[in-house]
Amino acid sequence: MIPQTSPGASYRAHQTEIDDAVARVMQSGIYILGKEVAAFEKEFSAYLGAHYGIGVGSGTDALHIALRACGVGAGDRVATTPLTASATAAAIEMAGAIPVFVDVDPRTGLLDPERLERAIKDDGSQRLKAIVPVHLYGYPADMEAITALANRYGLMVIEDCAQSHGASIDLRKTGTWGHMAAFSFYPTKNLGAIGDGGVVITNDRSLAEKARLLREYGWRERYVSERAGLNSRLDELQAAILRVKLPYLDRENRRRCEVAELYAHALAGSSLETIRPTAKVQHVYHQFVVMCDRRHELLVFLKEEGVGALIHYPVPLHRQPAYLPRRPPKEDSLAHSERFCGRVLSFPMFPELTNEQVGKVIHVVKQWETTVRVPA
Numbered sequence: 113m114i115p116q117t118s119p120g121a122s123y124r125a126h127q128t129e130i131d132d133a134v135a136r137v138m139q140s141g142i143y144i145l146g147k148e149v150a151a152f153e154k155e156f157s158a159y160l161g162a163h164y165g166i167g168v169g170s171g172t173d174a175l176h177i178a179l180r181a182c183g184v185g186a187g188d189r190v191a192t193t194p195l196t197a198s199a200t201a202a203a204i205e206m207a208g209a210i211p212v213f214v215d216v217d218p219r220t221g222l223l224d225p226e227r228l229e230r231a232i233k234d235d236g237s238q239r240l241k242a243i244v245p246v247h248l249y250g251y252p253a254d255m256e257a258i259t260a261l262a263n264r265y266g267l268m269v270i271e272d273c274a275q276s277h278g279a280s281i282d283l284r285k286t287g288t289w290g291h292m293a294a295f296s297f298y299p300t301k302n303l304g305a306i307g308d309g310g311v312v313i314t315n316d317r318s319l320a321e322k323a324r325l326l327r328e329y330g331w332r333e334r335y336v337s338e339r340a341g342l343n344s345r346l347d348e349l350q351a352a353i354l355r356v357k358l359p360y361l362d363r364e365n366r367r368r369c370e371v372a373e374l375y376a377h378a379l380a381g382s383s384l385e386t387i388r389p390t391a392k393v394q395h396v397y398h399q400f401v402v403m404c405d406r407r408h409e410l411l412v413f414l415k416e417e418g419v420g421a422l423i424h425y426p427v428p429l430h431r432q433p434a435y436l437p438r439r440p441p442k443e444d445s446l447a448h449s450e451r452f453c454g455r456v457l458s459f460p461m462f463p464e465l466t467n468e469q470v471g472k473v474i475h476v477v478k479q480w481e482t483t484v485r486v487p488a
């Protein structure tokens with residue numbers, strides 16, 4: 113069986129270094145907010161080209177804390193895409209705010225700036241405060257257009273970078289375009305811990321300070337809460353492991369791109385559509401997705417032939433029970449997102465995939481195309 117993703121393979125690829133780092137933390141006797149977290153915050157923000165990093169408990173918490181640091185609170189409205197992990201909307205709701213779902217570009221699955229501007233105008237005086245673009249699958253959203261809109265309408269921008277570690281637009285990394293950004297280190301992400309973790313990124317000193325306070329009870333001074341905060345800290349073990357893996361991130365992203373090239377090349381001319389990045393973006397292929405009208409059949413066939421595949425995501429957020437109250441008044445206004453969710457399929461994608469495994473995936477897909485798939 114070729115798995116769709118493999119955090120275990122990532123551990124094994126760096127096992128000696130990770131085991132040493134874990135032993136170092138165990139022996140240090142300091143397990144929360146010590147040297148490892150401080151060093152990782154510096155190293156990761158430097159890698160991105162940003163000034164500040166604040167290690168937190170998860171990607172969801174990073175988004176929540178960034179939203180609150182940006183002044184988003186009860187009753188505020190936040191524009192985002194419905195084609196994302198539930199975490200994006202969960203974080204907006206955790207801040208007391210209301211997600212306003214805006215449709216995606218049908219070619220990329222990313223927030224559509226034209227639709228976004230319409231949504232901003234339609235919202236009128238209804239307290240739209242911020243935009244959360246998601247760099248879905250590792251493909252950067254159109255940050256030039258989105259930040260231009262944010263400036264014009266006085267909105268905050270918090271990037272959801274949970275799938276885009278190392279991705280860039282014109283060599284400027286995702287996570288450095290908005291007022292703040294949130295990264296997740298969930299084990300399957302491009303930079304993954306061995307448990308939960310996340311980081312808030314910003315270039316703004318005062319926003320950084322707010323996020324730093326929020327992650328630990330609102331303390332500036334120990335035992336004195338300046339504002340109502342929470343407890344969401346990246347721990348020393350996870351930070352030490354992330355420090356081992358960070359220097360390999362670019363190399364591993366390049367391998368993801370190689371695998372994506374092999375897939376895309378083999379699928380050219382087939383019935384499966386792929387997403388092709390433009391020349392100005394560096395895509396980091398958190399996922400390699402194809403669009404297929406007979407997705408369910410393909411999924412079943414792949415499983416039978418020993419190829420793991422997943423659907424990111426089967427149901428857009430506005431169709432999920434928790435977020436039904438947030439669906440837009442106009443029924444068809446999120447039609448592109450719905451069509452995407454109905455057709456998309458993610459192939460195996462992780463840096464440790466061998467060329468032989470990639471070849472097998474391609475072979476099985478071609479088999480489905482030529483023998484199983486009866487022309488519609």
Ligand SMILES: *Cc1c(COP(=O)(O)O)cnc(C)c1O
Nearest residue numbers: 170171172197199200274296298
């Ligand atoms: C993984 C993910 C998150 C949440 O990260 P956690 O660390 O699991 O809380 C948020 N947004 C997107 C787009 C994600 O893929």
